[in-house]
Amino acid sequence: MSERGFDLVVVGAGIVGLAHAYLAARRGLRVAVVERDHRCVGASIRNFGFVTVSGQRAGDTWRRALRSRDVWIEVAAAAGIRIEHRGLWLLARRPAARAVLEAFLRTPMGAQCTLHEPDEAAALAPALRTDGAAAAMHSPHELRVESRDAIALLAAWLAEALGVRFFFGEAVLDVAPPRVRTAQRTLHAARTVLCPGTELTGVAAPFLAPHRLRLTRLQMLRVRPEPPLRLPGAVMGDLSLVRYAGYAALPEAGALRVQLEAEAPHSLAHGIHLIAVQSADGTLVVGDSHHDDASPWPFASDAVDELILGHLRETVDVGRADVVERWTGLYPVGHEADCLVAAPDAALRVVVVASGTGASTAFGIAEDVLGRW
Ligand SMILES: Cc1cc2nc3c(=O)[nH]c(=O)nc-3n(C[C@H](O)[C@H](O)[C@H](O)COP(=O)(O)OP(=O)(O)OC[C@H]3O[C@@H](n4cnc5c(N)ncnc54)[C@H](O)[C@@H]3O)c2cc1C
Structure with a gap:
């Protein structure tokens, strides 16, 4: 079967593919999205749904995150996606962590963020475990969506409101612009953008091979706090300050790491740091760990989950935290920049977020890719 009449074919219906589809359709292009699974089940629904601005690497990543946050607000309103909560509280337990936050606040990225003494933070964010803490930083920029619902709502809205055609359950086997071939059909379009996520050995392999990407595997948990509590926004802790490049690149992070x-x-050793976010039903999504490999080992470790839960308990004033779900997720790593954009020829782009930042930056990336094409 032959499908004609498209200006752009997007391969992959994760957030990176959907962001390209949205921005292209808004420019009046006729867009098709081809997704091998029957619905998105990749990184884009396994993540925290945490659109993070503060802590992103200075430069492109931070700029794209700020922009994506604004686009998320716009599409969430249009597509019926709930913003679960806003802002970030980063609780510094150690004086060395406070020093990193103070340094961050002196950078341009710290504008609008505020540092609070523990007693002040306790009043503003009672769910935080402020006893014995060194300080807490509030960032107003962040928001959180429930990814497992948001991605499906976004795709449905793109189809209904902007006329994007979706072909789910069809793997793209071959791309030779202007043709994109699946087992069922050949689509024709002047331009193609490949957003294959973790599929590094498939149709995008010829363009990705020189970059020697690997994958990292994350462990994630959903817990029900008892008694119930309300998070004041997303919550992070000391370990995040040596993991997120916007903090970790500051000279003050060296002493904290030691x-x-x-x-x-x-x-x-397990690449653990704490992110906790909350869902409408009161449960918390908590993670995460990082284990890198070319083909990550699929078996999740209970000891790693326990370490993550320990960091939750030292940061959030949680009584019982019964685990109600566990899952793992993957994303690519190993590129010097957070996002890899390859332009093998005039009609083709390959976009892979090679860091855990795609939910936060996809719209900003798509704006850059389409704007410079
Ligand atoms: C556990 C976890 C937590 C995370 N937390 C956050 C967070 O809080 N904030 C944040 O900003 N980022 C976070 N990330 C990172 C973020 O989720 C990813 O960067 C982002 O989802 C990548 O989107 P994507 O569209 O590139 O990939 P994916 O969501 O994996 O989508 C790629 C799609 O392409 C499809 N595909 C591949 N090959 C083909 C083919 N040949 N034909 C058709 N379809 C194909 C796949 O089936 C897949 O659906 C997290 C990631 C994980 C795993």
Whole structure:
């Protein structure tokens, strides 16, 4: 079967593909999205839905995150996607972590963020475990969506409101612009953008091979806090300050890393840091860990989950935290920039977010890719 009449074919219906579809359709292009699964089940629905601005790497990533946050607000309103909560509280337990936050606040990225003494933070954010803490930073920029619902709502709205055609359950086998071939059909379009996520050995392999990407596997949990509590926004802790490049690149992060190597070596070895966000039903999505490999081992470790839950307990004033779901997710790593954009020829772009930042930056990336094409 032959399908004609498209200006752009997008391969992959994760957030990166949907962001390109949205921005292209809004420019009046006729867009098709081809997705091998019957619905998106990749990184884009397994994540925290945490659109993070503060802590992103200075430069493109931070700029794209700020822009994406605004586009998320726009599409959420149009597509019926709930914003679960806004803002970020980063609780510094160690004085060395406070020093990193103070340094961050002196950078341009710290504008509008505020540092609070523990007693002040306790009044503003009672769910935080402020006893014995060194300080807490509030960032107003962030928001959170429930990804497993949001991605499906976004795709449905793109189809209904902007006329984007979706072909689910069809793997793209071959791309030779202007043709994109699946087992069922050949689509024709002047331009194609490949957004294959973790599929590094498939149709995008010839363009990705020189970059030697690998994958990292994350462990994630959903817990029900008892008694119920309300998070004041997304919550992070000391380990995040040596993981997120916007903080970790500051000279002050060196002393914190040395201290964490002595005090939390197992967490560092498993690439653990804390993010906790909340869903409408009161449960918390909590993570995460990072284990890198070319083909990550699929077996999740209970010991790693326990370490993550320990960091939740030292950061959030949670009584019981019964685990109600566990899952793993993957994303590519190993590129020097957070996002890899390859332009093998005039009609083709390959876009892979090679860091855990795609939910936060996809719309900004798509604006850059389409704007410069
Ligand atoms: C556990 C976890 C937590 C995370 N937390 C956050 C967070 O809080 N904030 C944040 O900003 N980022 C976070 N990330 C990162 C973020 O989720 C990813 O960067 C983002 O989802 C990548 O989107 P994508 O569209 O590139 O990939 P995906 O969502 O994996 O989508 C790629 C799609 O392409 C399809 N595909 C591949 N090959 C083909 C083919 N040949 N034909 C057809 N379809 C194909 C796949 O089936 C897939 O659906 C997290 C990631 C994980 C795993």
